[in-house]
Amino acid sequence: MPPKKVERGKRLTNLIQEHNGVKALIQGQTEEEISARFVVGCDGAHSSTRKILQMPFEGKSEGVSVMLGDVKLKQSPFREYLNLISNKNGLLFVAPFKGEYTRIIVIDLTKQDRHFPSKVDMNTFRASISHVYGESLEIEDPYWLSGLTTSHRHAASYRDGNVLLAGDAAHVHNPVGGQGMNIGFQDAVNIAWKLAYVIKNNFNPTLLDSYQQERKPIAAEIIKKTSRMINVISMNEPWAIQTRNNMMKLLLQRTLLQKKVMKNLSQLTHDYTGTAYSKHILKLTGKPAGVRVPPCLIVTATWENINVYELLRSGECLCLVYGNEHFFRKKQTVLQRAMETFNKECGNILRPVFLLNNESREKLDESENVFIDLYDEAKEKLDLQLYDVLVIRPDAHTLFHTSIRNVEAVKKALNYYFR
Ligand SMILES: Cc1cc2nc3c(=O)[nH]c(=O)nc-3n(C[C@H](O)[C@H](O)[C@H](O)COP(=O)(O)OP(=O)(O)OC[C@H]3O[C@@H](n4cnc5c(N)ncnc54)[C@H](O)[C@@H]3O)c2cc1C
Numbered sequence: 001m002p003p004k005k006v007e008r009g010k011r012l013t014n015l016i017q018e019h020n021g022v023k024a025l026i027q028g029q030t031e032e033e034i035s036a037r038f039v040v041g042c043d044g045a046h047s048s049t050r051k052i053l054q055m056p057f058e059g060k061s062e063g064v065s066v067m068l069g070d071v072k073l074k075q076s077p078f079r080e081y082l083n084l085i086s087n088k089n090g091l092l093f094v095a096p097f098k099g100e101y102t103r104i105i106v107i108d109l110t111k112q113d114r115h116f117p118s119k120v121d122m123n124t125f126r127a128s129i130s131h132v133y134g135e136s137l138e139i140e141d142p143y144w145l146s147g148l149t150t151s152h153r154h155a156a157s158y159r160d161g162n163v164l165l166a167g168d169a170a171h172v173h174n175p176v177g178g179q180g181m182n183i184g185f186q187d188a189v190n191i192a193w194k195l196a197y198v199i200k201n202n203f204n205p206t207l208l209d210s211y212q213q214e215r216k217p218i219a220a221e222i223i224k225k226t227s228r229m230i231n232v233i234s235m236n237e238p239w240a241i242q243t244r245n246n247m248m249k250l251l252l253q254r255t256l257l258q259k260k261v262m263k264n265l266s267q268l269t270h271d272y273t274g275t276a277y278s279k280h281i282l283k284l285t286g287k288p289a290g291v292r293v294p295p296c297l298i299v300t301a302t303w304e305n306i307n308v309y310e311l312l313r314s315g316e317c318l319c320l321v322y323g324n325e326h327f328f329r330k331k332q333t334v335l336q337r338a339m340e341t342f343n344k345e346c347g348n349i350l351r352p353v354f355l356l357n358n359e360s361r362e363k364l365d366e367s368e369n370v371f372i373d374l375y376d377e378a379k380e381k382l383d384l385q386l387y388d389v390l391v392i393r394p395d396a397h398t399l400f401h402t403s404i405r406n407v408e409a410v411k412k413a414l415n416y417y418f419r
Helices: 048-053 122-133 180-201 205-233 238-252 255-265 276-285 308-312 325-346 377-381 404-418
Strands: 011-018 021-027 031-036 039-041 057-073 083-087 090-096 101-108 139-155 163-165 297-300 305-307 317-323 350-356 370-372 388-392 398-403
Touching (some): 011 048, 039 048, 048 163, 057 122, 057 205, 083 122, 122 139, 139 205, 180 205, 205 404, 276 398, 308 317, 317 325, 325 350, 388 404, 398 404
Parallel strands (some): 350 370
Antiparallel strands (some): 011 021, 021 031, 057 101, 057 139, 083 090, 090 101, 297 305, 297 370, 317 388, 388 398
16 A cells, blocks of 8 residues: 555544444545545654544643753763753753754743743743753754653553544653653554554454553553652752752662663653553563563575564564474475465465574575574574574564464464464
């Protein structure tokens, strides 16, 4: 299907759910009606989709008013990734980006509630920064400036019939750690391949229920952590401020810890190992499912380096079989046929990938499905043993990991996940 264009200046005004699809009413210069099998509402915190569904958006205002912006610092006294200054006047957070810009977030305790400016401009921003920092910082060229009063809210459900919610439409939290965009991306990556499997391969739409099962706990955790953090950040008792500052100083000055915090904030530490499916698989195989697959360099049969992620771009689940040259010489045709039969039975779930261990220095053949783990990266990072089979979802999480001898368990697991 050719990619669709983003059409600006058009607004969703209503949705009508039908037996096997949704009708969307769109208002542009004229009104139009679009029929689709599914609608994903990625329309932000004030989502029309969510309101049309009358989906509860549960949560509350946290009542902390924050000014923030990306600006250039003429002479930066800050050397760390994350810098936190906090005192009785408020809190200042400074994070220099790799380029010329620096993200500055300021909570000025004299500018709360009715004293919070209705519009943040450079003068109000500068004044509050100076008030908290104790001296003026030379800031200029704002890329953007903004002001908000923090809140957190979570949609009661991410799916109602053929309509789904993703990104800020499904969850909002305060800006501690700047995590809103990444969580939305990961929602999108989680739901996109499932929708494709349902629409293109005719899978049962119950597959879409795993979207909420996997993503909602992650949003709930981020909401919990960020609202705890805002409480810590906005404390105004002098002894509490002192204790917090001492701890923050200790923690944030450690580069390793900073890297860990950054990894956590970028949400690369989240995975789906806590779901009922993963626990079921753990019982079946002794290995969890839903583990995030890290980037791994392997080589093609024509000796070109390739990241495992490249293989996921086809949008299929990879069924990676790990073995040595001898094993594949004997078994490749059998394995290929087994997977073809399996795909026929189960509806083209799997793309076979044969990964030879790094003792295999001779080309097996130049098939596009044969790779060599030349640097042992896949073996180490994916914990592969000879004759393992590892099924990786298009969103780079494991669906299943066991020995090839346990093929019946693979079938059972896939039938459980895809019903
Ligand atoms: C000041 C500020 C700073 C932030 N900084 C960071 C940061 O550093 N890092 C980070 O990860 N996140 C940050 N965030 C959060 C991040 O911007 C959001 O989480 C993210 O943009 C959400 O993406 P989204 O696609 O879900 O929604 P949005 O970006 O809000 O996009 C929704 C889109 O839907 C459109 N829309 C709305 N209603 C309709 C309708 N009825 N019909 C058609 N279209 C409609 C809107 O016009 C908009 O284009 C920040 C947010 C704010 C406010």
